[in-house]
Amino acid sequence: MARLVVEQPGPLALVEDLGRAGFAHLGVSRSGALDRGAARLANRLVGNPDGRAVLEVLVGGFRARFEGAETWFAVTGAWGRVTLDGRPVAPYAAARARPGSVLELGAAERGIRYLLAVRGGIDEPPVLGSRARDTLAALGPEPLAPGRVLAIGAEPAASVPLIDQDAAFPPAGGPVTLALLPGPRADWFTDAARHALFETPWRVTERADRVGVRLVGAPLARRVEGELASEATVPGSMQVAGGGQPTILLADGPVTGGYPVVAIVTPASLDVVAQVRPGQEVRFRHA
The missing domain is CATH 2.40.100.10 (Cyclophilin-like)
Incomplete structure (x- = not known):
């Protein structure tokens, strides 16, 4: 089974999906990825449905190792140096990692939050129907720490698209x-x-x-x-x-x-x- 082993999470790395709508009457907010467009795009790039869980990485300084099987991944959102085994990875594009390959997200140069999707999605236990981490209510998967092993879900039916219709633009650096x-x-x-x-x-x-x-x-x-x-x-x-x-x-x-x-x-x-x-x-x- 494919999995992702966290070696260094950076300042804050969280499991997020599109949130848990419909629980406001219980005092539970929607939560989910803050940059929902970037989360959807990352999932689409690897052939996932929109709602599969991704990683939201604040600022950068993240390092993780792929294990178990070859895995497609894509990084969207913040714009900075992304490498796989020390070689640059194109932003906003799907790439394939072999078992043992190490992914690193450098300090963000534009924007502040990376979104990392893996084909099959991050397979953490859901809470109230969602894998999102709510930092105010402390619901959902705990923030990532070194040594955390994240299971990757089963591959979806859709194939990895050859191209994507959305042009890749970095977040604005000015006003x-x-x-x-x-x-x-x-x-x-x-x-x-x-x-x-x-x-x-x-x-x-x-x-x-x-x-x-x-x-x-x-x-x-x-x-x-x-x-x-x-x-x-x-x-x-x-x-x-x-x-x-x-x-x-x-x-x-x-x-x-x-x-x-x-x-x-x-x-x-x-x-x-x-x-x-x-x-x-x-x-x-x-x-």
Whole structure:
């Protein structure tokens, strides 16, 4: 049976799929790969169905050894030096590893999260129907550690495609633009604040993880003061705390929140958020 032996996980390497939808009533968020487009593409490149589990590797510094059988793999998402037995591997393309081959993901030069798919998918025990690691609720497979052996699932019926229709582009290294929908509490903010949200630049802070990304810019002044009762949130909800700085909730964010949500980042733009780095400039447009 094919398997992947982790030799060095880097700062954070997680098993992720497309998440566990439908459990918000239990207080369980969707979770899953933050860059869903990159996860789907990685799976498609090796002939997997969309929902097969992949590895999400933060920043790089990851090294693993293939064992048991020859295995197709593909790396998408972040852009950096990827090698197999010391030889460069093309990004966003399927490659084949022999037993004993060592895969390394170097420091990401663009973006921040690699997505690694293997043909057959990572075969960890599912929790609530998903193999995703939820870092806030501590559900799903544990973060990877040296020596961890990951089973690889049975090969799918589909063959590895000869070519893929999507061109490979690295994540943006400069300013990014995200599309916003109106939030349920947009009317809690002044006209000037809603104007500033779209007309002024924001910057990603170091307070960024799978739960949310904090931005800094011109404080968003509220029209309505006072406390807000907890209400539902979804990935992409932009909630604004008392200081007027927004936080974009991501896949591991809570299902309820107590701060007003001024806007909601569209699903396509959430894939962009998954790859932004601290210090990177962000601007917004109307969806």
